[in-house]
Amino acid sequence: MTHDTTVKATGSSPGTRSGTEIRLDHVTKDYGLEAPAVDDISLTIEPGEFMTLLGPSGSGKTTTLNLIAGFETLTAGTIVLNGADVSNVPPHRRNLGMLFQHYALFPHMTVAQNVAYPLRERRADKREIARKVAEVLELVQLTGRDDHHPAQLSGGQQQRVALARAIVFEPRALLLDEPLGALDRNLRSALQVEIRRIHREVGSTFVFVTHDQEEALNLSDRIALFNSGHIEQVGTPQQLYAEPETLFTARFLGDSNVFELGQAALDENLTWDGETWGIDPGTVAAHPGVRTRSAIVVRPEDVEVVNRLDEVPAGANAVRATVRDVEYMGAYRTLLLTMGERRLPGRARVSALHGDHAVGDDLVAWWRPRAQRIVAA
Amino acid sequence: MSSNKMRLSGWPLLLPALALLAGILLVPLGRTLLDSVSEPTWTLKNYENIFTDGVTLTVLGRTVMIAAAVTAAALLIGYPYAYLMTRVSPRARGILLVIVLIPFWTSVMARNFAWIIILQNGGPVQKVFALLGADHVVLYGTSAGVTIAMTQVMLPFMVLPLFSTLGSIDRRLLLAARGLGSSPTAAFWKVFFPLSRGGVVAGVILVFTLSLGFYVTPALLGSPQQSLVAQLLAQRTTQLLDFAAAGALGMVVLIVTLVLVAWANRMGGTMSAIGVVATSRTKDR
Numbered sequence: 001m002t003h004d005t006t007v008k009a010t011g012s013s014p015g016t017r018s019g020t021e022i023r024l025d026h027v028t029k030d031y032g033l034e035a036p037a038v039d040d041i042s043l044t045i046e047p048g049e050f051m052t053l054l055g056p057s058g059s060g061k062t063t064t065l066n067l068i069a070g071f072e073t074l075t076a077g078t079i080v081l082n083g084a085d086v087s088n089v090p091p092h093r094r095n096l097g098m099l100f101q102h103y104a105l106f107p108h109m110t111v112a113q114n115v116a117y118p119l120r121e122r123r124a125d126k127r128e129i130a131r132k133v134a135e136v137l138e139l140v141q142l143t144g145r146d147d148h149h150p151a152q153l154s155g156g157q158q159q160r161v162a163l164a165r166a167i168v169f170e171p172r173a174l175l176l177d178e179p180l181g182a183l184d185r186n187l188r189s190a191l192q193v194e195i196r197r198i199h200r201e202v203g204s205t206f207v208f209v210t211h212d213q214e215e216a217l218n219l220s221d222r223i224a225l226f227n228s229g230h231i232e233q234v235g236t237p238q239q240l241y242a243e244p245e246t247l248f249t250a251r252f253l254g255d256s257n258v259f260e261l262g263q264a265a266l267d268e269n270l271t272w273d274g275e276t277w278g279i280d281p282g283t284v285a286a287h288p289g290v291r292t293r294s295a296i297v298v299r300p301e302d303v304e305v306v307n308r309l310d311e312v313p314a315g316a317n318a319v320r321a322t323v324r325d326v327e328y329m330g331a332y333r334t335l336l337l338t339m340g341e342r343r344l345p346g347r348a349r350v351s352a353l354h355g356d357h358a359v360g361d362d363l364v365a366w367w368r369p370r371a372q373r374i375v376a377a
Numbered sequence: 378m379s380s381n382k383m384r385l386s387g388w389p390l391l392l393p394a395l396a397l398l399a400g401i402l403l404v405p406l407g408r409t410l411l412d413s414v415s416e417p418t419w420t421l422k423n424y425e426n427i428f429t430d431g432v433t434l435t436v437l438g439r440t441v442m443i444a445a446a447v448t449a450a451a452l453l454i455g456y457p458y459a460y461l462m463t464r465v466s467p468r469a470r471g472i473l474l475v476i477v478l479i480p481f482w483t484s485v486m487a488r489n490f491a492w493i494i495i496l497q498n499g500g501p502v503q504k505v506f507a508l509l510g511a512d513h514v515v516l517y518g519t520s521a522g523v524t525i526a527m528t529q530v531m532l533p534f535m536v537l538p539l540f541s542t543l544g545s546i547d548r549r550l551l552l553a554a555r556g557l558g559s560s561p562t563a564a565f566w567k568v569f570f571p572l573s574r575g576g577v578v579a580g581v582i583l584v585f586t587l588s589l590g591f592y593v594t595p596a597l598l599g600s601p602q603q604s605l606v607a608q609l610l611a612q613r614t615t616q617l618l619d620f621a622a623a624g625a626l627g628m629v630v631l632i633v634t635l636v637l638v639a640w641a642n643r644m645g646g647t648m649s650a651i652g653v654v655a656t657s658r659t660k661d662r
Binding site: 070071098100104107121165 | 547
């Protein structure tokens with residue numbers, strides 16, 4: 001058993017391999033229900049990128065992954081891998097690795113046989129198979145479990161075996177369908193770290209499906225946020241969190257205070273519920289929908305609270321609020337507020353040093369115009 | 378702990394079943410065994426005769442051959458049928474199930490007489506063969522006719538265990554295999570079929586053991602020149618009144634069956650290593 005780790009990091013190892021570009025061009029999948037499951041999606045996933053398809057259940061993200069894998073047939077559009085149209089190529093000829101939430105390990109095979117499966121299907125020679133299986137089991141830290149059956153392993157170990165099996169044949173890309181969904185919280189974050197490390201070491205394109213925003217923010221190079229069959233926004237985790245284009249994006253990622261504007265002239269100032277607020281032009285979303293229906297979004301951590309209106313700094317936007325509840329979070333507190341005449345629910349995150357606020361206290365919430373974001377609603 | 382207590386306190390519930398088993402199985406079986414080695418005196422002559430009288434061994438061999446043929450035919454027909462049952466809508470599945478069960482619920486005698494009409498000389502099967510240019514295909518009174526009729530009688534015993542096994546296989550594993558580079562055919566043979574082995578073994582054992590002792594169909598459809606073990610047993614007990622010889626033959630058939638069940642158990646043992654409760658015992662070096 002001689003595994004030279006330096007050879008592994010370079011050599012035949014995937015680290016040097018450049019990833020595959022995956023291009024979806026006007027992809028549609030219609031099951032004949034009221035609305036298509038995937039409706040005219042175009043998306044280019046860069047070589048070696050960690051792309052997450054994020055969205056609520058039924059938003060089309062898993063269908064999109066299955067279309068890439070070839071498990072579903074396209075209704076319209078094309079799927080192109082590194083320039084080659086694979087729209088009509090059956091799944092076993094696409095050479096993509098797939099990881100499922102339910103592991104999908106073959107129960108009648110040992111760990112080693114499971115991992116060797118894709119290599120045997122490719123008629124690799126015996127010694128080559130043995131070498132690669134040992135190598136990849138070391139990569140997922142499961143050396144010595146070769147002869148176990150899947151049923152003898154924990155959920156986390158089973159998913160590691162599935163991961164080893166999905167990457168051992170050096171697929172053009174790895175598709176991950178909520179692979180951590182069946183695991184408990186601690187195991188989940190441990191495996192997140194693992195998956196990120198393996199992405200770095202293997203260097204191939206990863207397409208990761210999840211409905212968990214934290215997982216998406218934590219793992220991805222870029223996120224494509226899905227909403228009822230179309231892509232709401234594509235961008236880095238920072239972009240999606242700090243510069244949402246739509247209300248859906250703002251609400252899906254993190255908490256927000258939302259002030260709906262309807263159709264508003266987004267000039268220097270606008271009026272909301274009797275308050276006059278300033279606008280920073282840089283915070284207006286590029287989304288065309290913002291012209292017809294918009295909303296102001298402010299993150300709770302950007303909201304400050306003071307007791308009187310005259311304590312609000314000049315140039316800040318302010319609204320009267322009443323404390324509905326206080327959530328103590330250790331380092332900070334979250335004030336649950338009722339804001340303005342319309343009694344909108346809101347949130348402000350304040351430092352624990354900030355002093356006490358009791359339920360029922362009247363105060364003033366304020367933020368800088370550049371901390372707010374005006375999105376399409 | 379609580380389950381242990383329940384096990385201990387619950388055992389009197391088994392008494393009626395144990396009494397029944399002792400009364401109608403163990404005692405007569407013991408008696409048969411005893412008679413087979415003690416009639417007319419303490420001797421193994423009855424067993425020796427089986428291998429030396431020139432008839433019994435032939436009949437035994439023929440019985441095993443026909444039972445094997447019936448089992449193979451039932452498996453070849455039953456597996457695709459059971460597979461189809463797992464793939465269609467619940468409604469169609471119900472219909473397919475009823476098609477299997479209706480003959481099962483029909484009297485064996487009625488079915489055998491139906492087969493006589495179908496297979497007899499001048500019957501529909503012979504006419505169909507004649508149309509195809511094969512004259513004088515005789516099935517009534519032959520081992521082939523017996524095999525055909527027995528296969529139909531035995532089919533439910535193959536289809537039902539297969540259906541329950543095939544239906545419980547996780548089809549997502551096939552998708553996984555496709556993703557790993559298997560064609561649909563390869564995925565079936567490397568993943569689905571091995572996982573169906575439990576059902577195959579169960580069906581094979583049921584059909585084979587039942588076929589070994591089958592009496593009615595060979596008696597009605599076969600010929601006396603091509604009799605099977607059950608007919609031989611009937612002849613020795615009801616006509617020759619040679620209970621000792623019949624007992625010895627019965628014991629031999631029983632041993633053949635037990636060997637088969639032991640083999641099935643070993644296959645089953647392999648199956649449990651696959652199952653959820655895998656024991657390290659099977660993997661000890």
